[in-house]
Amino acid sequence: MTSVLEVQHVTMCYETGHSHPLVALENITLHINQGEFVGLVGPSGCGKSTLLAVIAGLETPTAGTVALHGDKSAKRLGRVAYMLQRDVLLPWRTALDNAITGLQVQGVGRGVARGRARQLFVEFGLTGFERAYPALLSGGMRQRVAFARTVLVGSDLLLLDEPFGALDAITRASLQQWLAAIWGKLDATCLFVTHDVDEALLLADRVYVMSKRPGRMCLERRIPLERSQREGMFARPEIAKLKAELRAALFDELETPIPSVVDSEQGGKQ
Numbered sequence: 001m002t003s004v005l006e007v008q009h010v011t012m013c014y015e016t017g018h019s020h021p022l023v024a025l026e027n028i029t030l031h032i033n034q035g036e037f038v039g040l041v042g043p044s045g046c047g048k049s050t051l052l053a054v055i056a057g058l059e060t061p062t063a064g065t066v067a068l069h070g071d072k073s074a075k076r077l078g079r080v081a082y083m084l085q086r087d088v089l090l091p092w093r094t095a096l097d098n099a100i101t102g103l104q105v106q107g108v109g110r111g112v113a114r115g116r117a118r119q120l121f122v123e124f125g126l127t128g129f130e131r132a133y134p135a136l137l138s139g140g141m142r143q144r145v146a147f148a149r150t151v152l153v154g155s156d157l158l159l160l161d162e163p164f165g166a167l168d169a170i171t172r173a174s175l176q177q178w179l180a181a182i183w184g185k186l187d188a189t190c191l192f193v194t195h196d197v198d199e200a201l202l203l204a205d206r207v208y209v210m211s212k213r214p215g216r217m218c219l220e221r222r223i224p225l226e227r228s229q230r231e232g233m234f235a236r237p238e239i240a241k242l243k244a245e246l247r248a249a250l251f252d253e254l255e256t257p258i259p260s261v262v263d264s265e266q267g268g269k270q
């Protein structure tokens with residue numbers, strides 16, 4: 001399997017002006033393979049957004065390395081696409097022109113960019129809304145436009161920071177189903193941050209759980225079901241057990257020391 005991203009032993013401290021710096025991330029190790037949908041779950045303030053900023057190349061870690069396609073010195077800004085919780089669409093641009101913003105920044109001409117966006121709008125259920133301004137779109141549609149903008153940039157890796165976190169429960173559930181259904185067609189690789197264990201179980205191939213601050217990696221699990229089989233998945237005993245395990249890690253209630261991620265890393269690679 002081709003590795004897209006390798007994060008190794010990343011620690012991130014912020015200077016606070018006090019005697020002690022704030023340790024936002026401590027010894028974080030994770031990897032993402034080509035085509036994988038990886039979920040990252042952690043409590044608020046544990047450093048999830050900080051980790052994405054480090055991966056995107058917006059922040060330099062205090063220690064540790066990040067490699068894109070095996071290259072630790074590769075410039076990542078511009079090669080990874082970043083989508084935030086709020087859609088941040090430009091109110092004066094139509095939905096279609098919002099979707100092509102990233103392509104235009106890359107120098108793609110408006111006509112070509114619009115052509116690509118129109119194709120994706122079909123897939124994204126946005127046909128007929130190309131010329132609508134953001135104020136006329138529902139919250140779910142705005143997030144789909146923002147997601148289209150992220151996908152169109154065509155980056156090696158999509159970083160999605162709680163993309164459904166600001167939506168109401170019904171819109172959120174319908175976008176989760178939508179994303180699960182179209183993911184296979186997108187030919188993309190992503191790291192999806194959420195504080196919702198159910199969302200990670202519904203969408204991801206593999207999930208990491210982070211502890212509360214300072215953020216450490218405390219659990220990694222594969223979801224043992226094809227995405228197409230996940231409807232009604234929470235009624236399955238093996239999924240209920242997995243969910244309980246993820247929640248225990250999230251709430252820092254694991255009875256036994258945490259396996260895999262942390263222990264295996266300390267064995268040697270440092």
Ligand SMILES: Nc1ncnc2c1ncn2[C@@H]1O[C@H](COP(=O)(O)OP(=O)(O)O)[C@@H](O)[C@H]1O
Pocket residue numbers: 014015022024042043044045046047048049050051213
């Ligand atoms: N630029 C910064 N300077 C100082 N502290 C920061 C900065 N960015 C984030 N933090 C702190 O780092 C911790 C992790 O924040 P964040 O990565 O936003 O967490 P999460 O996304 O998991 O909610 C928090 O305590 C936050 O206040």
Ligand SMILES: [Mg+2]
Pocket residue numbers: 048049050161
């Ligand atoms: Mg955050």
